[in-house]
Amino acid sequence: MTTQKTDGSKTKRRRRLSQVGIVAEAAAAYGVKLPPEQMEPSLTPNQIGEILGLTGEAVKQWIYHRRLPAVKLANGYWRVRKTDLEKFLQARFEGVKRRILAVGLDGEALQVLAEAVDPGKYESVTTDLMADALLKLNDLQPAMVVLDVSWKQAWGLVEKIRACKSMRRIPIVVLEAAANAVDIEQATQFDIKGCLTKPVSVPALEQQISAIMNRYI
DSSP: OHHHHHHHHHHHHHHHHHTTTSOHHHHHHTTOOOOGGGOSOEEOHHHHHHHHTOOHHHHHHHHHTTSSOOEEOTTSOEEEEHHHHHHHHHHHHTTOOEEEEEESOOHHHHHHHHHHSOTTTEEEEEEOOHHHHHHHHHHHOOSEEEEETTSTTHHHHHHHHHHOTTTTTSOEEEEESSTTOSOHHHHHHTTOOEEEESSOOHHHHHHHHHHHHHHTO
């Protein structure tokens, strides 16, 4: 009996020692007192994924490859301190321009886009092919999409974006050929963030870009 008690005490001690790096709320369950710098809020990979529009597994890949600092708890779950996440995101995106993906725009609309996009802040990428648009969405993770709904595959692309967990939160602004041409029910269903009537003016598109970047990104 004495041996079992001793072994149990050693196990508890090892467990406590192994928990030194965990976050405050998890540490409390094991009776571990953490230094002040470790008693800050933390997030799970799934919570981070929800914030960034990714899967929890994608976030875990950053952890596994030692790109995102994290602590593994005794129960096998990962936790990431918020300050570590902020530093990781700052390092990942510092100096990187936010991308705007324009799909199906005609020559006039592309010219307006070129004038409306501040090259010091944003980078515009264009395409008029469904397959290429999907590749760019996955590879570049644009901050927003500008889509001409007169392009024959427009709503099909919107449907694919909203059906994909890693892309569904990307804000979409649509261009329509005539005022009120876009069906309100359809726009609501697909969470369209803005709608502009062609011919689009540079100030109107600038305002939409600014609103999207400041509010949703």
